[in-house]
Amino acid sequence: MYAERVLSGMRPTGSLHLGHYHGVLKNWVKLQHEYPCLFFVADWHALTTSYDDPRGIEKAAWEMVIDWLAAGVDPTKATLFVQSQVIEHAELHLLLSMMTPLGWLERVPTYKDQQQKLSTKDLSTYGFLGYPLLMSSDILIYRADKVPVGEDQVPHVEFTRELARRFNHMYGREPGFEDKAKEAVKKLGSKNARSFEHFRKRFQQEGDAGAIERAKALLDETPSLLLEDRERLLGYVEGTGKMILVEPGALLTEASKMPGLDGQKMSKSYNNTITLREDEASVVQKIRRMPTDPARVKRTDPGNPEKCPVWQLHEVYSDEPCKAWVQQGCRSAGIGCLECKQPVIDGILREQAPMRERAQTYLDNPGLVKDIIADGSAKARTLAQETMRDVREVMGLSYR
Ligand code: TRP
Ligand code: SF4
Numbered sequence: 001m002y003a004e005r006v007l008s009g010m011r012p013t014g015s016l017h018l019g020h021y022h023g024v025l026k027n028w029v030k031l032q033h034e035y036p037c038l039f040f041v042a043d044w045h046a047l048t049t050s051y052d053d054p055r056g057i058e059k060a061a062w063e064m065v066i067d068w069l070a071a072g073v074d075p076t077k078a079t080l081f082v083q084s085q086v087i088e089h090a091e092l093h094l095l096l097s098m099m100t101p102l103g104w105l106e107r108v109p110t111y112k113d114q115q116q117k118l119s120t121k122d123l124s125t126y127g128f129l130g131y132p133l134l135m136s137s138d139i140l141i142y143r144a145d146k147v148p149v150g151e152d153q154v155p156h157v158e159f160t161r162e163l164a165r166r167f168n169h170m171y172g173r174e175p176g177f178e179d180k181a182k183e184a185v186k187k188l189g190s191k192n193a194r195s196f197e198h199f200r201k202r203f204q205q206e207g208d209a210g211a212i213e214r215a216k217a218l219l220d221e222t223p224s225l226l227l228e229d230r231e232r233l234l235g236y237v238e239g240t241g242k243m244i245l246v247e248p249g250a251l252l253t254e255a256s257k258m259p260g261l262d263g264q265k266m267s268k269s270y271n272n273t274i275t276l277r278e279d280e281a282s283v284v285q286k287i288r289r290m291p292t293d294p295a296r297v298k299r300t301d302p303g304n305p306e307k308c309p310v311w312q313l314h315e316v317y318s319d320e321p322c323k324a325w326v327q328q329g330c331r332s333a334g335i336g337c338l339e340c341k342q343p344v345i346d347g348i349l350r351e352q353a354p355m356r357e358r359a360q361t362y363l364d365n366p367g368l369v370k371d372i373i374a375d376g377s378a379k380a381r382t383l384a385q386e387t388m389r390d391v392r393e394v395m396g397l398s399y400r
Contacts, residue, residue, distance in 0.1 A: 007144035012060035017273035019266030023256030085377035088384035181236035263309030317347030
């Protein structure tokens with residue numbers, strides 16, 4: 001058996017921000033101590049939407065990896081790699097495409113949504129339609145059991161589960177399948193069991209399709225047969241192989257509580273971010289300029305923290321005494337807004353200090369980052385090749 005494996009990927013979008021840190025990265029840092037983890041740069045995924053302008057990908061990829069390392073993702077614990085350096089993903093994508101119903105892809109909710117959202121771009125491409133299938137290949141090639149993703153990606157993991165099920169049904173079977181199938185045969189009653197075995201052999205030795213039909217008819221004569229036994233026997237009579245692809249589960253990443261500078265969700269597209277390693281002076285300036293409760297026009301006007309985005313940052317960065325100080329001071333006009341913002345500034349700078357320090361090592365020596373990715377990609381490739389051997393075999397491609 002294999003150890004439970006965690007896999008997740010991120011498109012190379014360039015510098016990450018504190019929203020990514022509080023949502024995704026802290027979670028990765030935790031997971032790397034609990035499971036064997038694989039984290040990768042989904043650069044092919046970036047091409048599904050920016051195929052017309054691929055120049056930014058390389059820079060964005062390295063910046064993003066440095067941010068992962070800065071956040072505390074540890075390359076001696078987790079395997080970090082770049083998707084396009086493990087070309088086996090592409091082979092699995094191709095092979096799975098043979099058995100993926102077009103309708104499944106068209107029904108993935110992000111397909112039409114994104115096409116509408118990014119309406120300035122022509123996304124009526126083959127690659128864009130196949131995006132969820134590429135993601136399935138990323139997951140299935142490592143036999144990953146757990147896939148930490150945000151809510152928007154959950155349908156893709158569900159799609160992957162269905163695909164693995166279809167694949168295994170078509171080409172594989174569960175562990176202990178043989179024994180379970182034999183037990184199930186007995187449930188047909190001794191006479192039908194004998195006939196069933198007879199038809200099964202006829203089909204497997206002579207490819208007699210009529211024998212399959214007659215074996216199936218025997219199943220219908222046993223209405224008490226459990227559905228799972230019926231499915232086993234259907235696989236048994238057709239003589240499929242072992243379980244090849246593992247059905248993954250989504251590990252829902254809790255949405256980040258980190259608000260943006262305007263109180264909305266922190267997001268590059270809202271232009272309200274603080275980057276992971278943002279310059280200290282810039283952090284100070286951004287927080288100082290943050291809007292506050294609009295009711296506090298003058299210093300002497302009392303305010304309400306519930307109506308102020310700065311309060312949401314206190315929720316992330318401040319301890320209870322500090323939060324009580326804000327509540328009391330704001331409502332009584334006892335403190336000014338700049339005063340109130342200082343503990344937030346301190347909190348952010350304190351959080352960023354070790355990240356900046358870790359990143360500096362890599363910025364001074366970019367070769368280190370390249371080595372980490374080269375090593376990680378080699379490790380990932382070894383795992384991917386194991387799966388591909390099995391997939392090629394059951395898909396009739398292991399001849400030379
Ligand atoms: N599609 C994911 C996103 O846009 C990135 C991704 C690609 C991914 N392949 C993956 C995530 C495999 C988890 C597992 O966020
Ligand atoms: Fe917001 Fe603090 Fe000013 Fe109150 S005192 S309005 S919580 S910044």
